[in-house]
Amino acid sequence: MATTWTAFQPSLGMKASPKKFGKELSAMGSISRWSARFYLTPTATVVSWPLLLLGHYRPMFSILAIFDSCDYYLGMSTSIVVQGSSALAKERPVAPGSQLRIEVDGNPQKLPENLERLLLQALADYAAGQTLTLTSDSALVTTQQAADFIGVSRPTLIKLLVEHQTPLLTTGKHRRIRFSDLLVLEDQLRDQREVAFKELIDVSESAGLYGLTDDGSNPLVKG
Amino acid sequence: MAPTLLSKASPTIILDTNLLFPASTRDLFVHLAIGGFFRLLIPKVALEELRRTLQASGVISEENAKLIEQKLEAVFGSVRAPSWQEAGSYTPDQNDRFLVECVRSFRPEFLVTRNTKDFAPLILDTRVISGTAFLKDLFSDNQETFMREISAIASRYQNPKVSVQRYIAALKVQGVDWLEQDSSEN
Numbered sequence: 001m002a003t004t005w006t007a008f009q010p011s012l013g014m015k016a017s018p019k020k021f022g023k024e025l026s027a028m029g030s031i032s033r034w035s036a037r038f039y040l041t042p043t044a045t046v047v048s049w050p051l052l053l054l055g056h057y058r059p060m061f062s063i064l065a066i067f068d069s070c071d072y073y074l075g076m077s078t079s080i081v082v083q084g085s086s087a088l089a090k091e092r093p094v095a096p097g098s099q100l101r102i103e104v105d106g107n108p109q110k111l112p113e114n115l116e117r118l119l120l121q122a123l124a125d126y127a128a129g130q131t132l133t134l135t136s137d138s139a140l141v142t143t144q145q146a147a148d149f150i151g152v153s154r155p156t157l158i159k160l161l162v163e164h165q166t167p168l169l170t171t172g173k174h175r176r177i178r179f180s181d182l183l184v185l186e187d188q189l190r191d192q193r194e195v196a197f198k199e200l201i202d203v204s205e206s207a208g209l210y211g212l213t214d215d216g217s218n219p220l221v222k223g
Numbered sequence: 224m225a226p227t228l229l230s231k232a233s234p235t236i237i238l239d240t241n242l243l244f245p246a247s248t249r250d251l252f253v254h255l256a257i258g259g260f261f262r263l264l265i266p267k268v269a270l271e272e273l274r275r276t277l278q279a280s281g282v283i284s285e286e287n288a289k290l291i292e293q294k295l296e297a298v299f300g301s302v303r304a305p306s307w308q309e310a311g312s313y314t315p316d317q318n319d320r321f322l323v324e325c326v327r328s329f330r331p332e333f334l335v336t337r338n339t340k341d342f343a344p345l346i347l348d349t350r351v352i353s354g355t356a357f358l359k360d361l362f363s364d365n366q367e368t369f370m371r372e373i374s375a376i377a378s379r380y381q382n383p384k385v386s387v388q389r390y391i392a393a394l395k396v397q398g399v400d401w402l403e404q405d406s407s408e409n
Contacts, residue, residue, distance in 0.1 A: 197253055207291070209291075
């Protein structure tokens with residue numbers, strides 16, 4: 001089954017909160033996330049697929065599972081990455097024990113078990129306020145898009161790309177980064193931050209900082 | 224047509240110095256930022272102010288205060304407003320001017336501070352909000368997620384080990400008082 005993605009195109013380049021994103025999808029009739037119903041339409045018609053969401057912790061096994069699953073349907077390498085919580089998202093969580101039902105032209109379809117599990121997890125995380133990025137692994141992004149994705153300024157991103165020897169591609173006068181390389185960089189940065197945070201806690205513990213505030217006092221708060 | 228990149232939806236916040244102490248509150252914001260719940264910007268001036276205040280108050284030694292500043296900066300770096308700008312009517316306290324400068328330069332969604340009364344409620348498009356209100360809004364209806372993160376933070380402490388209850392108690396003292404009472408022990 002060859003498919004193409006179209007459902008997300010209207011959202012591309014927009015700042016997508018779960019609320020906004022969900023509304024757009026619902027309006028297209030592609031997903032009713034609270035009933036956990038997805039529609040997969042065959043080739044040559046509109047395909048609303050895939051809309052997968054993971055936890056903000058982005059477990060690697062899930063990503064790999066999604067690669068497999070998406071390849072199964074799309075015949076292309078695909079990354080779906082949750083980037084973190086949207087502020088002030090107020091959605092209801094998916095009830096435990098929810099079941100996923102996939103229909104193609106009204107006919108129930110059986111999903112690979114790992115994909116079904118992921119989708120259910122995705123819905124729960126989405127309901128908890130997570131947001132997502134949907135992009136092809138091979139997509140090229142601009143340095144500004146990459147900076148936004150990583151959450152740093154563009155000059156800082158350039159510095160990070162050099163430091164981490166992330167491949168940069170040049171198209172004409174413009175520099176581009178392959179999305180899969182950006183994910184690698186993001187992982188490296190997260191690891192770095194974790195290490196630095198651990199060191200911060202170690203220093204704080206050594207300095208006895210954690211036992212000093214039981215009375216609620218704070219020298220940094222004005223009277 | 225190949226899909227392209229969706230913009231990041233996590234909000235950007237600038238954190239005031241007064242939320243960098245005590246360490247339990249600081250860790251909460253740092254941990255959540257690493258987890259991608261928001262993008263955290265810490266002004267360089269705030270880090271310097273933290274060090275000076277910790278030293279002056281005798282809370283910790285000068286050497287440790289410097290180390291805290293360095294290590295904190297190593298996690299997320301720091302930001303500086305590129306040029307001096309008038310604080311205008313956004314804050315009456317000139318000592319807080321650097322925050323207004325950073326807000327004007329980086330245009331975050333939120334300025335998170337304990338001293339909301341010292342600022343106008345809105346600086347350009349940036350909402351001035353207390354740490355407690357920000358977290359409460361961020362995790363409203365999703366307290367399960369918040370509690371999961373709280374457990375994760377508590378598990379980071381090894382010397383000594385800190386239970387989830389103990390960590391929650393520390394946060395409550397600092398005003399994060401809307402947490403569930405019946406959270407489980409680590």
